[in-house]
Amino acid sequence: MKSVRYLSLTALLLMATTAHADSPLQEDKQLYEFYCSVCHGMTGDGWGINAGYMQTEPADHTASGEMGDRSNEELFKSIKYGGKAVSKSALMPRWGGNMTDQQIHGVIAYIRSLCCNQDEQ
Amino acid sequence: MSNRLLNPIVKVIPGLATFLLFFGLANLSLAESGTELLNTKCAQCHALTPVKPDLKERIARKGPPLHFAGNKYRREWLVEWLQKYSRINPAGIYPPAHTTVTDEGDTIKQESLTQSHPQLSKEEALLVADHLMTLKSKNDLVQKINYQPGETSKRKGMLQFTKTQGCIGCHQDQAENGGISAPELYTAWKRLQPNYIVSYIIDAVAWDENTMMPSYTLPENIEPDIQATVQRLQLKQKHIQRLADYLRLIAEEAEQ
Numbered sequence: 048m049k050s051v052r053y054l055s056l057t058a059l060l061l062m063a064t065t066a067h068a069d070s071p072l073q074e075d076k077q078l079y080e081f082y083c084s085v086c087h088g089m090t091g092d093g094w095g096i097n098a099g100y101m102q103t104e105p106a107d108h109t110a111s112g113e114m115g116d117r118s119n120e121e122l123f124k125s126i127k128y129g130g131k132a133v134s135k136s137a138l139m140p141r142w143g144g145n146m147t148d149q150q151i152h153g154v155i156a157y158i159r160s161l162c163c164n165q166d167e168q
Numbered sequence: 169m170s171n172r173l174l175n176p177i178v179k180v181i182p183g184l185a186t187f188l189l190f191f192g193l194a195n196l197s198l199a200e201s202g203t204e205l206l207n208t209k210c211a212q213c214h215a216l217t218p219v220k221p222d223l224k225e226r227i228a229r230k231g232p233p234l235h236f237a238g239n240k241y242r243r244e245w246l247v248e249w250l251q252k253y254s255r256i257n258p259a260g261i262y263p264p265a266h267t268t269v270t271d272e273g274d275t276i277k278q279e280s281l282t283q284s285h286p287q288l289s290k291e292e293a294l295l296v297a298d299h300l301m302t303l304k305s306k307n308d309l310v311q312k313i314n315y316q317p318g319e320t321s322k323r324k325g326m327l328q329f330t331k332t333q334g335c336i337g338c339h340q341d342q343a344e345n346g347g348i349s350a351p352e353l354y355t356a357w358k359r360l361q362p363n364y365i366v367s368y369i370i371d372a373v374a375w376d377e378n379t380m381m382p383s384y385t386l387p388e389n390i391e392p393d394i395q396a397t398v399q400r401l402q403l404k405q406k407h408i409q410r411l412a413d414y415l416r417l418i419a420e421e422a423e424q
Contacts, residue, residue, distance in 0.1 A: 077223060077227075078223070080264045081223050081226070081227075081264070081380065082380065084264050084267070084274075085259075085263055085264070085338065085347070085349035085380075086337060086338075086347075086349075088269070088273070088274050089264065089267055089269050089274055090269055092273075094272075094273030094274055095273070095274050095349075096259055096263060096267055096273075096274045096275065096276055096347075096348055096349055097337055097338055097347035097348060097349050098273055098274075099273065100336065100337070100345070100346050100347045100348070101336075101337055101347070102330075124391075124394055127387070128390075128394060128397075128398050128401070129382075129401065131401050132394060132397050132398060132401060136334070137331060137332060137333065137334040138334040138336075138337040139334075140334065140337075140382035141382055141383075141384070142382055143383075143386070143387040144371065144373050144382065144383025144384070144385050144386070144387055145373055145379070145382060145383055148389070
């Protein structure tokens, strides 16, 4: 009986782990790390590995003031078509050929979790 | 025809057959050795057949895919590099895996990067390079391109590279100058075939669906309110020409 209980517990834990790995937030975070973190930083603070070599500082996605001024629509256009499409830096490339619109919205949701959830905590 | 005339020809046939058989088999054996070397020394870290679009593939990737190596690399560079490894990606194939967050900003953990690559003998390098040159998936992509080196000045090329397109954010155009997340480009002209360079600039995703390089091909569903702006910002032929010419110029400089 005890071993059955352990087995059930293990199965539940496994299910929980799998669900977590595939959760939308995890996927959005993975997209952010993949496409954005080298410039905007692993934590979104704007200090990615490339930042020191750029003439324009990458946006700090943890700055609630700066990010609060930018609408989701502006962020969407900036990610999909590049910084120049919204009169920002050419160093921000366009990702519309790499990510679907849905994935871009996911990245925006993740960015919002970096800048704005912190204030609520 | 008289027998006197035919006899010398008949006598030569067995010798000729032996000669052809010997060299035919020798070539076959060389090709087999190339395949074997590729399978034993390369396949563990490099994709030899096309991969599925999946970020996880890139995250786990150890070396660049080689299934289009014959359309990508210059043979002479491959022969040299396979005998003497030098780093091309300053931050590795998937930089976030090697990144550490510090008070000074994100940095690359050098100890986490691959420090070596199997070093081949000259004979092995020649065999592997020859075999790699036969791997030509995505052939249609290079066949559409006919790049001819132009007369772009270094200044115009540099402006394109650093400001207009912002390639410098991720790539170096000389040692220690430029971003580190993508391959250094001051030896790109030496490594890569010109038509591949041009094709990859236009649409990196068409070559590698798990690339970290932005595709400059426009998406199909452009929102009406931004169509004019996006069309105006589209990468044009002259920009591509300048970038490819610039890579040639900086490679020539790096050689000196």
